[in-house]
Structures are given as structure tokens and as C-alpha cells.
Amino acid sequence: MQELLNTLTLGSIYLLFALGMALAWSTIGILNFAHGAIFVFSAFSAHFISDFVPLSMPAIILISVLVGATLSALTQWLAFEPILKRSKNHRSAELRILIGGIGVAAIPIALVDWATASAPFGFANSSYSTQVYEIMGLRITNTSLIVIIAGVGIAVGLTLWLRRSRQGLGLRAIGVDSETASLMGVNRTVMAIGTMAIAGGLAGLAGALQVFQLQAMGVETGDQLLIKAFAMIVLGGLGSMAGVILGAFVLAGAESLIFAANMGTWVDAVSFGLIFLVLLVRPQGIFGRQEVRRT
Amino acid sequence: MNWTVPRRAVAAWASVLAVLALTACGGSTTASTDGGIAEEIRMIGIRDQTGPVAYAGVGAARGAELAVAEVNEQEYLGKGVSLVLEEIDSAGEIERASSEVTRAVSDSEVSVILGPIQGQQSAAVAPVTESRQVPIVFTQSASDGVVIGDYTFRATAPMHTFYHHAAEYLADEGLTDVAVLYNSTYPTLAELAEKHLPEMAAAEGLNVVESVPVQSTTQDFTAQAQALAGKEPDAVIVLLLSSQSVTAMTQLRQAGYDGQFVGNTNNAGGNAAEAGEHSVDMVYPVDFSAAQQDPEATRFVTAYQERFGDLPQTYAAEGYDAVWWVARAIRASGDSSREGISRGLQQVAAEGFTGAMGDLTFEGNDMRVPGVLVRWDGERENIVSD
Numbered sequence: 001m002q003e004l005l006n007t008l009t010l011g012s013i014y015l016l017f018a019l020g021m022a023l024a025w026s027t028i029g030i031l032n033f034a035h036g037a038i039f040v041f042s043a044f045s046a047h048f049i050s051d052f053v054p055l056s057m058p059a060i061i062l063i064s065v066l067v068g069a070t071l072s073a074l075t076q077w078l079a080f081e082p083i084l085k086r087s088k089n090h091r092s093a094e095l096r097i098l099i100g101g102i103g104v105a106a107i108p109i110a111l112v113d114w115a116t117a118s119a120p121f122g123f124a125n126s127s128y129s130t131q132v133y134e135i136m137g138l139r140i141t142n143t144s145l146i147v148i149i150a151g152v153g154i155a156v157g158l159t160l161w162l163r164r165s166r167q168g169l170g171l172r173a174i175g176v177d178s179e180t181a182s183l184m185g186v187n188r189t190v191m192a193i194g195t196m197a198i199a200g201g202l203a204g205l206a207g208a209l210q211v212f213q214l215q216a217m218g219v220e221t222g223d224q225l226l227i228k229a230f231a232m233i234v235l236g237g238l239g240s241m242a243g244v245i246l247g248a249f250v251l252a253g254a255e256s257l258i259f260a261a262n263m264g265t266w267v268d269a270v271s272f273g274l275i276f277l278v279l280l281v282r283p284q285g286i287f288g289r290q291e292v293r294r295t
Numbered sequence: 296m297n298w299t300v301p302r303r304a305v306a307a308w309a310s311v312l313a314v315l316a317l318t319a320c321g322g323s324t325t326a327s328t329d330g331g332i333a334e335e336i337r338m339i340g341i342r343d344q345t346g347p348v349a350y351a352g353v354g355a356a357r358g359a360e361l362a363v364a365e366v367n368e369q370e371y372l373g374k375g376v377s378l379v380l381e382e383i384d385s386a387g388e389i390e391r392a393s394s395e396v397t398r399a400v401s402d403s404e405v406s407v408i409l410g411p412i413q414g415q416q417s418a419a420v421a422p423v424t425e426s427r428q429v430p431i432v433f434t435q436s437a438s439d440g441v442v443i444g445d446y447t448f449r450a451t452a453p454m455h456t457f458y459h460h461a462a463e464y465l466a467d468e469g470l471t472d473v474a475v476l477y478n479s480t481y482p483t484l485a486e487l488a489e490k491h492l493p494e495m496a497a498a499e500g501l502n503v504v505e506s507v508p509v510q511s512t513t514q515d516f517t518a519q520a521q522a523l524a525g526k527e528p529d530a531v532i533v534l535l536l537s538s539q540s541v542t543a544m545t546q547l548r549q550a551g552y553d554g555q556f557v558g559n560t561n562n563a564g565g566n567a568a569e570a571g572e573h574s575v576d577m578v579y580p581v582d583f584s585a586a587q588q589d590p591e592a593t594r595f596v597t598a599y600q601e602r603f604g605d606l607p608q609t610y611a612a613e614g615y616d617a618v619w620w621v622a623r624a625i626r627a628s629g630d631s632s633r634e635g636i637s638r639g640l641q642q643v644a645a646e647g648f649t650g651a652m653g654d655l656t657f658e659g660n661d662m663r664v665p666g667v668l669v670r671w672d673g674e675r676e677n678i679v680s681d
Contacts, residue, residue, distance in 0.1 A: 110345065117350040118350045119564075124569055215571075216569040217538060259509075262505075265480075268510055
């Protein structure tokens with residue numbers, strides 16, 4: 001039972017990070033490799049301010065979300081939109097955006113690296129304190145509960161919004177065919193910047209909650225999560241938010257089982273090997289659809 | 296351009312030959328060709344000033360800068376003789392480090408290289424300097440394949456050579472049941488946990504109740520913390536990287552563990568501060584601490600603070616002692632040529648000397664330090680034993 005609770009917490013951390021990345025990739029076709037850097041820089045910005053002024057948890061989260069949203073929207077406006085306009089077709093644009101994302105990521109990471117001298121940073125000056133609860137032999141912290149509620153709640157909310165709201169349907173239309181969507185009155189540029197702002201805000205939220213949960217973040221944390229998020233999205237099936245949720249908890253479950261067996265050295269090999277096996281049987285991912293590239 | 300396969304092959308070979316020609320044409324002449332000490336002795340420092348371990352590169356460069364200033368002010372190598380140090384950023388990239396070292400060995404004016412700090416970079420450049428007979432003094436670089444011959448030297452002692460302070464402390468305090476949480480993908484920590492620590496435990500009568508490996512990518516330690524706390528050890532030895540240590544100690548406390556934490560050099564210099572109250576009273580062995588009270592260390596700390604405004608970390612002490620090793624080598628051999636410096640470095644290594652890190656001894660070309668055990672009080676390090 002404790003393993004299940006641990007899986008739920010770890011999966012929620014992964015989910016919060018992957019949601020923004022999956023949203024942008026599955027709707028407007030942006031595989032943003034700067035997502036990890038935005039995640040780190042947002043949390044660092046909140047850390048930087050909270051070092052001067054003691055802040056509550058909601059204030060820290062708000063700062064991190066705003067920084068993430070701004071940085072991500074600016075990345076779309078100043079880097080990805082010009083790439084899209086100058087590319088001959090979507091395939092060449094995808095590759096350029098991927099490389100552009102890596103280039104953009106280097107700037108905030110270099111700033112954090114310079115400011116922290118690669119030392120871990122956290123919210124030591126925050127007024128928030130973690131409490132541990134023991135219920136029927138199970139241990140859980142208040143931060144874990146917040147992470148689980150935020151992760152699952154936002155994932156379900158985002159899935160419903162994409163399926164049922166007018167803006168969500170517009171976004172999914174862009175994912176299927178952006179030209180036809182434009183003809184139907186969907187403003188692709190505005191929707192794309194808005195989507196990237198939401199994705200960046202989610203990265204900021206994930207960054208702040210991860211620091212509260214794990215107490216500290218290193219400058220390399222974003223890169224490590226980026227690879228895992230990529231695997232989760234592909235495992236769940238590109239275009240399916242439900243798939244991302246499943247992918248996050250499958251990866252977290254596999255890791256928790258390996259940790260429980262004290263085989264920590266093999267955690268990446270077994271987890272990613274498992275994903276590889278699933279993709280051999282179902283290349284489009286668990287919830288992916290073969291006939292539609294993105295929805 | 297539609298290149299055929301043979302044309303590409305020719306171009307590739309031409310590139311390789313061009314690089315080889317560049318390295319070969321430099322020759323081995325140095326500023327001093329007559330066996331004496333040149334008026335200006337040029338050194339190149341190639342270390343990470345940016346990138347994930349920039350803190351170590353910047354620290355080493357600062358320590359080296361201070362040592363060069365002292366050598367020149369004291370006219371240690373004779374009147375009018377000066378050391379000149381140029382720092383180049385290897386930016387955390389093996390390719391850049393290799394390229395800069397290749398350029399340095401090709402420049403006959405460069406007498407000695409102060410090498411990279413990352414093991415992989417150092418292992419890549421060591422054969423180049425060895426084959427071109429250019430002395431290079433590494434700091435950090437704990438990997439195998441770094442000190443490989445007469446021209447490769449290392450001014451950092453492997454952590455396992457001074458980790459016995461921790462084992463002795465645990466035995467003295469009666470904390471005999473210990474658990475180990477370690478990073479199995481980081482060679483220095485893995486080797487310490489899997490090979491040296493069991494030997495030390497056996498020698499000191501410690502009982503390792505559990506040893507849990509994790510990877511460098513592991514960020515959440517909830518499961519491991521609960522498993523370790525369940526064993527109720529007297530002490531948990533945390534052999535993780537700095538940000539991992541912060542999380543692991545916090546989650547161990549949250550899992551109900553209230554015993555002693557024993558860390559490693561990655562926790563030095565305030566890297567455990569983010570763990571707040573959870574890291575208070577943690578002890579860890581280091582090769583240098585600004586809290587050391589021996590005369591050479593306190594003189595170094597004072598000089599460093601005057602020059603840079605903050606306390607030196609272990610990396611600065613290593614960079615400082617590396618330059619003083621070179622300066623002593625030149626004076627010992629009376630020769631500032633590459634060959635003379637190599638010979639001198641070995642002469643000094645055979646005798647040992649007292650540096651910022653204490654009484655330094657050597658195993659071949661590899662430095663050994665006394666090391667100290669420090670306690671983190673939440674704000675600064677305090678010496679426990681030396």
C-alpha cells in the first residue's frame with residue numbers, strides 16, 4: 001500500500017512536468033525542448049525572490065507560474081513563430097523547432113548555473129513547512145497530498161477542457177490540420193502563444209511543487225525530467241492526454257517496484273526497457289491512434 | 296554539393312591529417328631551452344568556468360590565481376622571474392577540453408597545463424599530454440586513466456583515501472549499525488560504497504545493515520528513505536550528489552529516521568544548506584575546510600578572503616596547492632622547460648610539502664592529503680577531527 005502511495009506521488013510529479021510538454025506537442029505541434037529549462041528557471045526565479053522576502057507557498061507558486069508562462073510565450077513568439085513562418089513544410093519546421101528549443105534552453109540554464117554555481121537551490125526562506133501524517137501505518141506529507149491533487153486534478157481538467165471547450169476543440173483542430181483550422185476561423189498564432197503560455201505556466205507550477213516536495217532542485221533536473229516526459233508521452237500515445245496520465249503512472253510504478261526490490265542501479269534500464277517493449281507491440285502508444293498524427 | 300563517398304573519405308582523412316600536423320608542428324621547445332629558469336613561465340589553465348561543475352572550475356582557477364600572485368610577489372623563483380597563468384573555459388565539454396589541450400601542447404611557449412577537473416575530460420586529454428611530453432596537473436578528475444605516466448599529475452586525493460575519518464568517527468561514537476545510500480552511476484561514490492566502505496567498516500567493526508544504490512537521474516527518494524528508516528540504523532551514509540543529498544536527507548527525516556547523517560565532499564561548502572534543519576549535525580570528511588586551524592590553511596583562508604571576499608572551498612585549495620607544486624618543482628629542478636618541470640614535480644612528490652590542504656604526500660604522481668572530518672551546523676563547517 002505504501003508503494004502505491006509512493007507511486008501516486010512520484011507519478012504526479014512526472015505528470016505535472018509532462019502535461020505542459022504534451023499539451024504543446026499534441027495540439028500546436030511544438031515539441032519544446034526548452035520545457036525543462038523553463039521548469040528550472042521558473043523555480044529559480046521564485047527561489048531568488050523568496051531569498052529576499054519570505055513568501056508563502058501560494059505566492060511562490062504564483063511567481064513560478066507567471067515566470068514560466070511569460071518565458072514560454074516569449075519563446076513561442078520570438079523563436080518558434082519565426083521558424084514556422086520561414087519553414088517550407090511542417091516536417092522541416094519540426095526539426096528546426098527542436099533545435100531552436102535546445103538553443104533557447106541554454107540561456108536560462110546558463111543564467112541559473114552562473115547564479116547558483118551549480119549548487120542546489122530551494123525555498124528555505126519560505127513560510128511553508130512540511131508536515132508528516134501517519135494514517136493506518138502509511139506515511140504521507142502534506143506536500144505529497146498537494147502534488148497528487150494538483151497533478152491528477154490539472155490532468156483531468158485539461159483533458160476535459162481539450163475535449164469539451166470551444167478553445168480546446170480549436171486547439172485540437174490545429175493539431176489535425178492547421179490550415180483548415182485557420183479557414184474555420186481559428187487564429188493559429190494567438191492560440192499557439194496562448195497554449196505555450198499555459199504549457200510554461202504548468203512547467204512553473206511543476207517546478208515550484210517539485211522544489212517543495214524534494215526540498216531542492218539542481219540545474220540539471222529539467223534535462224533529466226525532459227527525457228522521462230518524452231518517454232511518458234510516447235508510451236501513452238501522442239495526442240492523448242489520458243495517455244500522458246497513464247504513461248506517468250506506469251513509469252512511476254515501474255520505478256517504485258524496482259526501488260522496492262533494491263535494484264536502483266537498473267531503474268532507467270528496466271523502466272525504459274518496459275516502454276520499449278510496449279512500443280514494439282503498439283508503436284502508436286497505448287492510447288494513440290494510427291490514422292491521426294495529432295489530435 | 297553532391298559528394299561521392301571517396302571524396303568524403305578523402306576530405307575526412309585530410310581533416311584528420313590537418314589536426315595531426317597542427318599538433319606535430321608545435322615541437323617541444325618551451326620558454327626555457329637552455330635548462331635554466333626562464334624570466335616568464337607560461338601556464339595554461341583549462342577547466343570548466345561554465346557548465347554543471349563550474350563551481351569546481353571557478354574555485355580551482357581562483358586558488359591558482361592567488362598562488363601565482365604569491366609566487367610572483369615573493370619572487371620565489373628568483374628576481375624578475377614570473378609565472379603567467381591564462382585560464383580557458385572548457386565549458387563542461389570533452390571536445391572543447393581536448394581541443395584546447397591540443398592547442399596548448401602545440402604552443403612551445405606553454406610550459407605546463409593545469410588540467411581539466413572532470414574525470415572524462417582529463418582521461419581524454421591525458422594521453423595527448425603524455426605522448427607530447429607536456430606536464431599537466433589535474434585537480435578533481437577522480438577517474439581511472441588520468442594519471443598514466445611521467446607527465447600526468449593530480450593535485451586532488453581520491454575521496455576514499457581520507458574517508459576513514461568518517462568510519463573512525465562512527466566507531467568512536469558507537470554508531471555501529473550503518474546504512475548506505477549511494478549514487479551507483481558516479482564512479483567515485485560507487486567505488487567508495489561498493490569497495491572501500493565495506494573494507495573500512497570491517498576494520499572499524501561497523502555493521503552495514505543495508506546498502507541502497509540509486510542513479511544520477513533519481514530525484515525522489517521516498518521509497519529508499521522508508522526502506523532505510525525501517526532498518527533503524529545508527530547512521531546513514533549518504534553518498535549522493537549535492538541536490539540528491541538534500542532531498543534524501545529530508546525524506547529520510549520525513550520517513551521517521553532521526554539518527555546521524557554522514558555525507559561526502561559533495562556536501563561541502565554549504566551545498567547541504569537547502570536541507571535546512573534536516574542537515575544540521577551531518578558530518579563529512581573533506582580534503583580541505585576553511586575551518587581548519589593549522590597555520591598554512593589559515594594563512595591561505597585569510598589571503599583568499601582578502602582577494603575574493605568569500606571563504607575558499609576545497610576546489611580553491613586544490614588549485615592553490617597545484618600551482619605551488621609547480622613552483623616548487625621549477626625551483627627543485629632549476630629548469631622551467633617542460634622536461635624540467637616534469638622532473639621537478641616528481642622530485643617534490645617524492646619529498647612531499649605542506650600546502651593549504653595540510654602535509655601533502657604522494658603515491659607516484661598522485662597527491663594524498665590528511666583530510667579532516669567536519670560537522671555542518673546549519674550555517675558553517677566546524678572541525679570534528681583531523
